[in-house]
Amino acid sequence: MIELFKGVFEERGKLLTRNLVPGKKAYGEDTYKIEGVEYRSWNPNRSKLGAAIRRGLKTMPIKPGSKVLYLGAATGTTTSHVSDIVGEKGEVYAVEIAAHSMKSLLQLCEVRQNVIPILADAGKPQDYEEVGDVDVVFEDVAHPEQAEMMIKNARFLKKGGYGMIAIKSQSIDVTKKPAEIYARVEKELEGTFEIVERIDLEPFEMDHLFLLLRKK
DSSP states (O other): OEEEETTEEEETTEEEEEOSSTTOOSSSOOEEEETTEEEEEOOTTSOHHHHHHHTTOOOOOOOTTOEEEEEOOTTSHHHHHHHHHHOTTOEEEEEEOOHHHHHHHHHHHHHOTTEEEEESOTTOGGGGGGGOOEEEEEEOOOSTTHHHHHHHHGGGEEEEEEEEEEEEHHHHOTTSOHHHHHHHHHHHHTTTEEEEEEEEOTTTSTTEEEEEEEEO
């Protein structure tokens, strides 16, 4: 087994995280027992972060013990793997605006004590100020104002903290070429963040660019 990052592994071509709650699955994923430890398969076709790792992410700011603000948690697929990585000493504040997704997210939180669900609009961080300082802001929100959301939520990051954002060009402007959208979003972000890595998520996600950012 290869440890790609702290808490992220590869075994026989499969991406894995160590299951924080052995015996419990989050979304029907495969599980494996390796030397007495249970691991969960991380499907990059269902996770932007998993896809970014598969596509060569070099720096992984989400680590054991990290405090993460996750914007656009949906039903909790990727959130569950972030939960595995940060472990019992870490925290994942999972923001989701859709009530129907929140139902599934709440079920996840019942078995994962380090995930805190927040029903809120990621564009209104003043509604969840109680989150406080975090190490990483992760954003996966299909919205025309993706860059603005990340900038607003940078208030929770200390200087040098990291942002991770999956830019979905078709959610921003279907009339423009993806490359034009990416350039525009990067320009908006550059006032607040240094762009550390740029990763095209194809073939796992079409018309998506993943950015690793560091707060200035």
